[in-house]
Amino acid sequence: MSDPSPPPGWTPRDPDTPDGQPAPGSAAPPPSGPPAPPKNAKEAKRAEKQRAKAAKKAKRKRTGWRRLLPTWRMVLGACLLLALLIGGALVAGYLLVHIPPANAAATAQSNVYLYTDGTQLARDGEVNRVNVPLSQVPLTVQEAVLAAEDRDFHSERAVDPAAMLRAAWNTATGKGTQSGSTITQQYVKNYYLGQEQTIKRKVKEFFIAIKLGREKSKNYILEGYLNTSYFGRNAYGIQAAAQAYYGKDVGKLTTAEGAYLATLLNSPSAFDVVAHPQGRGRALARWNYVLDGMVKKGWMTPAERAATQFPEPGKVRPAAGLSGQRGYLVEAIKEYIVENKILDDKTFAEGGYRISTTIDKTRQTAMVDAVNDKMVSKLDPGKRKADRVVRTGAVSIDPDNGKVVAMYGGIDYTKQFVNNATRHDYQVASTFKPFVFASAVQNDSRTQDGRTITPYTIYNGDNRRPVVGSRIPFDPENEGQVSYGNITVTSATDLSVNSVFAQMVVDVGTDKVKQTAIALGIPESTPNFAPVPAMALGTMQASVLDMTQAYATLADHGQRTPYTFVEKITKAGDTIPLPSRDKAQAVSREAADTTTSMLVSVVDNGTGTAALAAGHPAAGKTGTAEQDRSAWFAAYTPDLVTVVSMMGQDPDTGALEPLYGALGEARIGGGGYPARIWAQYTKTALADSDPVDFDLELMPGANRPPPPPPVDPAPSRSEEDTPGDRPSGRPGRPTRSPSTGGQTNGGQTNGGRTTGGQTNGGQTNGGQTTRGQTNGGQTTGGETTGGQTDGGTTNGATDGTTTGPQGGATEGLRPPADLLE
Numbered sequence: 090m091s092d093p094s095p096p097p098g099w100t101p102r103d104p105d106t107p108d109g110q111p112a113p114g115s116a117a118p119p120p121s122g123p124p125a126p127p128k129n130a131k132e133a134k135r136a137e138k139q140r141a142k143a144a145k146k147a148k149r150k151r152t153g154w155r156r157l158l159p160t161w162r163m164v165l166g167a168c169l170l171l172a173l174l175i176g177g178a179l180v181a182g183y184l185l186v187h188i189p190p191a192n193a194a195a196t197a198q199s200n201v202y203l204y205t206d207g208t209q210l211a212r213d214g215e216v217n218r219v220n221v222p223l224s225q226v227p228l229t230v231q232e233a234v235l236a237a238e239d240r241d242f243h244s245e246r247a248v249d250p251a252a253m254l255r256a257a258w259n260t261a262t263g264k265g266t267q268s269g270s271t272i273t274q275q276y277v278k279n280y281y282l283g284q285e286q287t288i289k290r291k292v293k294e295f296f297i298a299i300k301l302g303r304e305k306s307k308n309y310i311l312e313g314y315l316n317t318s319y320f321g322r323n324a325y326g327i328q329a330a331a332q333a334y335y336g337k338d339v340g341k342l343t344t345a346e347g348a349y350l351a352t353l354l355n356s357p358s359a360f361d362v363v364a365h366p367q368g369r370g371r372a373l374a375r376w377n378y379v380l381d382g383m384v385k386k387g388w389m390t391p392a393e394r395a396a397t398q399f400p401e402p403g404k405v406r407p408a409a410g411l412s413g414q415r416g417y418l419v420e421a422i423k424e425y426i427v428e429n430k431i432l433d434d435k436t437f438a439e440g441g442y443r444i445s446t447t448i449d450k451t452r453q454t455a456m457v458d459a460v461n462d463k464m465v466s467k468l469d470p471g472k473r474k475a476d477r478v479v480r481t482g483a484v485s486i487d488p489d490n491g492k493v494v495a496m497y498g499g500i501d502y503t504k505q506f507v508n509n510a511t512r513h514d515y516q517v518a519s520t521f522k523p524f525v526f527a528s529a530v531q532n533d534s535r536t537q538d539g540r541t542i543t544p545y546t547i548y549n550g551d552n553r554r555p556v557v558g559s560r561i562p563f564d565p566e567n568e569g570q571v572s573y574g575n576i577t578v579t580s581a582t583d584l585s586v587n588s589v590f591a592q593m594v595v596d597v598g599t600d601k602v603k604q605t606a607i608a609l610g611i612p613e614s615t616p617n618f619a620p621v622p623a624m625a626l627g628t629m630q631a632s633v634l635d636m637t638q639a640y641a642t643l644a645d646h647g648q649r650t651p652y653t654f655v656e657k658i659t660k661a662g663d664t665i666p667l668p669s670r671d672k673a674q675a676v677s678r679e680a681a682d683t684t685t686s687m688l689v690s691v692v693d694n695g696t697g698t699a700a701l702a703a704g705h706p707a708a709g710k711t712g713t714a715e716q717d718r719s720a721w722f723a724a725y726t727p728d729l730v731t732v733v734s735m736m737g738q739d740p741d742t743g744a745l746e747p748l749y750g751a752l753g754e755a756r757i758g759g760g761g762y763p764a765r766i767w768a769q770y771t772k773t774a775l776a777d778s779d780p781v782d783f784d785l786e787l788m789p790g791a792n793r794p795p796p797p798p799p800v801d802p803a804p805s806r807s808e809e810d811t812p813g814d815r816p817s818g819r820p821g822r823p824t825r826s827p828s829t830g831g832q833t834n835g836g837q838t839n840g841g842r843t844t845g846g847q848t849n850g851g852q853t854n855g856g857q858t859t860r861g862q863t864n865g866g867q868t869t870g871g872e873t874t875g876g877q878t879d880g881g882t883t884n885g886a887t888d889g890t891t892t893g894p895q896g897g898a899t900e901g902l903r904p905p906a907d908l909l910e
Contacts, residue, residue, distance in 0.1 A: 200442045202419060204450040205494075205656070211415040213408065217333070218325035223312035225340050226327060229388070230347030234315065234327075236382030237351035237375075239272040243307055246271075274298045276314040319438045320350060321357030322364075322405060334402040344389070345400040348379045358427055358434045364405050364420070364506065367513035367616065373399060405506040414457060416502025421511055421634075422446060422654045429668050431658065442665070445657040447492035452774045456483055456495040459770035464735070464762050465500065467752050475750035478737040482509030482633040483766065485731040485774065488641040491650035491670055493634075494729075495774070505740075510633045513616055514745065515719040515736050517636055518712030518759070519585045521606070521627035523643065523684050525594045526578065528605035530680035530788050534597040542578065542596065543790040544687050548589040550576040556622050559595045563622040564588075568713070582687045583695025585711060587626055594625035608675040610638035610649055627712055636723055637732040643688075644708075644725040646786075647681030648672045682785040689783065692724065699764035700724055703771040705780045711759030717747045722763035727781045729774060733763040 159167075202210040223231070235242050270278070277297045301310065320330035330350050331339040342350070352375040353360050360372040380397060383389040407416045422444060427434045432442075460481055470476045483497040499505035528534070529542040537557050540546055550573030555564040565587040567573070573586055581589035594602050599620035607613050616630040631639075634652070642649040651670045658665040688708035691697045696711040700722070709724025723732040735757055737746035748757040 200437070200440050200444060202422060202444045202446055204446065204448055204453075206450055207445075208450060210446060210448060210450075211411060211419050213323070213411060213419055217323045217329045218316070219328040220316045220326060221328045221339055223308055223315070225338075226312075226315060227340065227342060227344075227347065229344040229383075230327070230339070230342050230350070231311065231315075232383055232386070232388040233344065233347040233351040233379055234354070235272070235311075236386060236388065237348075237354060237379045238275070240382055240386055242272050242311070246302060271298070272314050273302050273310050276310055276317065277301060318354055319357055319435050320353045321361050321434070323408070323438075325438075333406070335400070336403050343400065344383075344393075345380075345397045348383070348397075349376055349400055349402065351379050352376045356434070357438075358424065361402070361405075363402055366507070407503045407506055412503045413501055414453065414496070414498060416506070417498025417508045417510065418446070418448060418453075418496060418654075420502075420508055421496060421498070424511065425654045426658070431655070431665060431667060441660050443659045444655060446654055447494060447656055448496070448654070449494040452485060452495040452770075455773035456485060456497050456770050459766045459773070460497050463765045463769055464752070473750065473753060475748070476752065477740055478746040479748065479751050480505065480509050480736040480738050481734070481766075482512070482736065483731065483733040483770075484510050484634045484637040485729060485770070486637050486641045486652055487728070488644040488725065488730050489650070489728065491638075491641065491652045492656075493637075493652055493654050495731075495770075496634075509734070509736060513630050513632050513635075515630055515734065516617075516627055516714035517629060517631050518627040518714040518719065518721055519587075519590075520636060520710050520712035520721045520723040520732075520759070521629065522582065522585065522590045522625060522712075523688060523710055524606045524609060524611075524639065525590050525597065525602050525625050526582070526687065527609070527643065527676055527680045527684040528602040529593060529597045530683050531605055531676045532597060532601050534601075536596050537592075541790065542593065543788060544579040544582075544683065545577050545790065547575050547577060548581060548586075548592055550574060550581055550586040550589050552588065554588045554592070556592050556595050559622050561621055563591055565591045565623070565626060579687050579690050582710075583691050585696055590625040591622050595622055599624060605676060606639065608649070609642045610652075610675070611635055627714070633732050633734050636721075637730055640723050640725055640732060641730040642675050643681045643684055644727065644730050645672075645681075646678045647674055647676040649675040678786050679788045682783075683788045683791045685783055686785055686787055686791060688724070696758070696760040697722065697724065697764055699760055700768050700771075702765070702768040703775075705771060705775055706782050707771070708783065709764075709767070711764065713756075713758050717749055717757060718745050720748065720757045720759045720761070720763055722759045722767050724764075724767055724771075726771065726775065727783055728778070729771060731767055731771060733766045733770075735763055 199212045201212050204210050239245075316326040316328075318327070319325055320327070320333070322330075322333040324330040324333040327350065328339045330353070331337055331342055331346075334350065334353075335342065335346055349372075352372060355375055359365060359368045360375060362369045362372050376399060380389065380394050384391055384394050411419055423434070423437065426432050426437060426444075460483065464479070464481060468476045468479060480499060481497060482499070483495075484493060485495040486493055496510050498508040498510045526542070534542050536542060536546065536548075550567070552567045552570045552572040553564045555562065567587050568585060573581070573584070576584075576586060576589065578589065578593070580586075599622065602624065603618065603620045606618075611618070611629070611631050612635060615635065618624070618629040618631075638649075638652050641652070650672050651668075653667075653670060655667060658667070685708045688710055689706070691711070692700045692707045692709050697707075697709045700707050700709055703726075705726045707724050707726050709722060712719075712721035712723070714720070717737070719734055719736045721732065721734045725731070735748060735751075737748045737751070738744070739746050749755065751757055752762065754761070
């Protein structure tokens with residue numbers, strides 16, 4: 090009898106396998122039924138614990154993004170470890186860092202300045218320091234310093250970590266470089282270390298300040314701080330500063346004077362209101378901050394505060410070694426280094442730096458000679474009182490690389506300490522007008538009636554013509570109150586017609602013009618740089634240096650290269666990094682080159698003809714400021730840009746004065762002495778190079794041929810003409826002002842009158858339009874001794890527009906020389 094068949098899924102039993110064990114290669118059978126009960130209570134308890142542990146572990150297991158986060162145990166451990174490391178570092182730092190001997194700043198070294206050929210330009214940095222005990226410093230002066238730098242000095246610790254972190258955060262987040270240092274830390278930096286902005290120096294400062302705070306009294310530290318701080322004017326310490334600014338010992342300082350000296354600690358160079366009058370507003374704000382702080386601390390009553398007047402510091406007394414132009418150059422280079430954050434003024438004052446400058450010795454000499462030959466040698470203050478007020482500033486830049494190759498700051502730094510080349514308190518006058526036209530081309534601007542602004546666009550150049558399209562009423566006078574009738578932009582530039590550019594700046598948009606000027610190189614912070622119609626006449630107060638930068642951008646086809654005075658700075662074998670100065674396209678080449686083409690006409694046919702004596706193709710613009718307080722000539726060849734300005738300033742009071750009567754001239758215009766200085770300097774500076782023509786790419790519509798040559802009138806008595814000073818032919822005279830009945834519905838009367846007879850400038854084929862010809866347009870005023878002119882027939886459009894491309898334009902008209910800028 091055979092065995093019955095096994096049920097499906099049954100695995101045959103291996104006879105060699107013991108009962109109860111699975112056969113080899115087969116899976117263990119799953120447990121069936123409930124688990125076996127524990128044999129005793131102890132085993133049951135153990136099993137319960139295992140089940141609870143397994144459940145807790147399953148619950149604690151994290152999934153998803155939470156697996157990436159550290160546990161609280163990990164965070165706590167890391168914090169404890171970090172605290173141990175910081176604590177260990179502080180202990181180690183305190184033990185390892187010792188208070189060093191006084192640093193080299195206590196006996197500051199000289200800085201050496203070199204010309205481009207490596208010869209010495211100047212040396213500065215002689216130490217001016219007299220230490221005084223704290224008992225000799227008036228209490229109110231001490232309190233003023235504390236109000237300025239560290240109001241909680243007497244109650245705080247030597248270091249303030251919270252303030253340091255706050256300053257670091259503000260610096261990192263772009264709120265400006267700020268200091269979180271206490272006076273103790275500043276004293277450590279001044280006396281024991283240095284001004285370098287490095288982590289190593291900061292760490293040393295931190296630990297030395299802690300040790301000093303534990304070992305020395307507050308009075309000891311404050312005394313050291315007052316005797317080591319730099320106050321500008323090469324004055325180290327409060328006693329030297331009292332003498333440098335007020336000519337008295339520290340013990341005689343008033344509270345107001347002490348507050349001003351405390352103000353200087355924040356920025357010695359910028360807050361000297363005598364050497365840098367453009368910083369006066371910021372200096373006064375800081376001075377008020379100091380006094381307000383004294384009131385808050387109870388060191389001064391509100392009544393005393395209200396009665397306190399700003400104490401004007403005395404004149405700068407430069408070192409004898411900085412006489413002539415050396416002092417101006419050194420101060421300009423220092424200012425450049427500090428403003429560009431290459432070094433701060435306190436660090437630079439430590440000395441030991443070797444500065445290779447961009448100043449070309451040959452060209453610097455040529456500039457000084459030109460000013461002396463053309464102007465200074467003709468001054469006679471003994472005979473002419475007006476000659477006492479004459480000042481001159483000039484700057485020359487290579488437009489290809491932005492290097493300042495020469496600068497004239499004044500007659501002598503030890504006699505006239507304010508640098509006329511970098512000051513910001515004179516209007517730039519009509520030298521601003523090219524920026525208006527450049528902006529018109531850059532922005533594809535149009536006139537009020539929709540015509541594109543080009544060099545041959547017609548505008549109305551009548552005197553006191555109200556601008557159209559402006560919310561701000563403006564009707565400027567032309568120089569000499571001359572009315573020109575309808576005139577092209579090129580001729581208006583040649584003759585510097587105010588009414589034309591006042592209308593043009595409105596047509597372009599004052600904000601756009603301001604942005605173009607900034608792009609060219611005028612600082613946005615320039616005084617009186619308001620976007621209003623009057624800006625077209627140069628009401629802003631840019632420096633000669635700023636204007637040279639802007640004209641250099643025009644000369645380099647609209648590419649701006651930031652100017653520089655410095656090629657290289659080294660100290661103890663280390664090279665100090667300099668800021669990058671890459672070229673940037675400020676305005677289009679068409680905008681810059683078309684502007685240049687009009688400025689070439691100014692030199693060839695307009696108010697700048699004295700520049701022809703340079704013997705090189707040139708483009709330039711003249712300018713004469715309100716009340717003749719300054720006269721400018723800004724011009725360039727393809728490879729050299731130079732701006733010259735004459736200024737009037739009372740030598741005793743410092744007040745800005747007119748130049749009337751100076752050098753025996755009734756008027757001083759930009760086309761006179763400034764242009765002559767420019768011509769002599771440029772001729773000498775470029776003596777080794779052949780004349781080079783401008784390579785221009787003009788806007789559409791700018792290539793129109795010029796009008797016929799004008800007639801040459803009699804020479805002016807006020808011009809010192811020399812061969813090459815002026816072209817052979819010049820335009821005739823327009824009217825000084827409209828006469829009764831001479832201008833009806835726009836008709837111009839005396840515009841055609843010349844000394845010699847008939848002119849062709851007044852009438853063109855397009856001169857008679859539906860609006861321009863009236864019975865009053867031609868009068869007996871059109872007849873002269875030499876014949877009849879046609880200048881009386883003009884377009885007569887009251888808004889300065891015509892229907893024809895050149896209808897009625899009074900081309901070629903020129904006022905007498907005494908009315909030109």
